[in-house]
Amino acid sequence: MRKLALALILIGFVNSLSAQDYKTAVGVRIGIAMGVNVKHNLDSYNAVEGIFTHRWGGFILSGLYEYIQPTSEAGLNWYYGIGAHIGYWDSKRSGEFPGWWEKGHDGAYTIVGVDGIIGIEYTLENAPFNLSVDWKPVFNILGISALWGDMVAITIRYTLPNSGERKYRRKKDRYRRYYHY
Numbered sequence: 001m002r003k004l005a006l007a008l009i010l011i012g013f014v015n016s017l018s019a020q021d022y023k024t025a026v027g028v029r030i031g032i033a034m035g036v037n038v039k040h041n042l043d044s045y046n047a048v049e050g051i052f053t054h055r056w057g058g059f060i061l062s063g064l065y066e067y068i069q070p071t072s073e074a075g076l077n078w079y080y081g082i083g084a085h086i087g088y089w090d091s092k093r094s095g096e097f098p099g100w101w102e103k104g105h106d107g108a109y110t111i112v113g114v115d116g117i118i119g120i121e122y123t124l125e126n127a128p129f130n131l132s133v134d135w136k137p138v139f140n141i142l143g144i145s146a147l148w149g150d151m152v153a154i155t156i157r158y159t160l161p162n163s164g165e166r167k168y169r170r171k172k173d174r175y176r177r178y179y180h181y
Helices: 002-016 163-179
Strands: 022-031 034-041 046-055 058-070 076-090 108-123 129-135 138-142 146-148 152-161
Touching: 022 129, 034 058, 034 152, 046 076, 058 108
Parallel strands: none
Antiparallel strands: 022 034, 022 152, 034 046, 046 058, 058 076, 076 108, 108 129, 108 138, 129 152, 138 146
């Protein structure tokens, strides 16, 4: 009887784990600027995100602070935030500048600016993955001042379990081996 009661408690605990129970997720960002992404949830409503992308023969490193807004659908959130970026590119090396780019901006540039972000994310309940779609407009303050409004991307992340969840899984595995269920 005690085994059954303990098994029911364990099953109830596992089912109560939320899909947003990850602390950190790492992944790839696919869009006009391709790159890698790390997101760390500070709590249920706040997160920090780091994005390293490649664009126009250079790179951009962005840091964002995000406000998470849960929806009524489990695993689905929308978010918005602010941040900053620093980047570098060399137009002579790139050859990828768009047609609207002003003539006379040849050479290497370091840019510094501010970022905004708004998006929606879904964390899969039965798999350790998180998918998001977002729009990240940026305004370069130093270097060449410009507003880039074309930073739309899809991000696929692998969610790392938080330490409490890892400890729980280890205890659960030991329990299974001992009681053979």
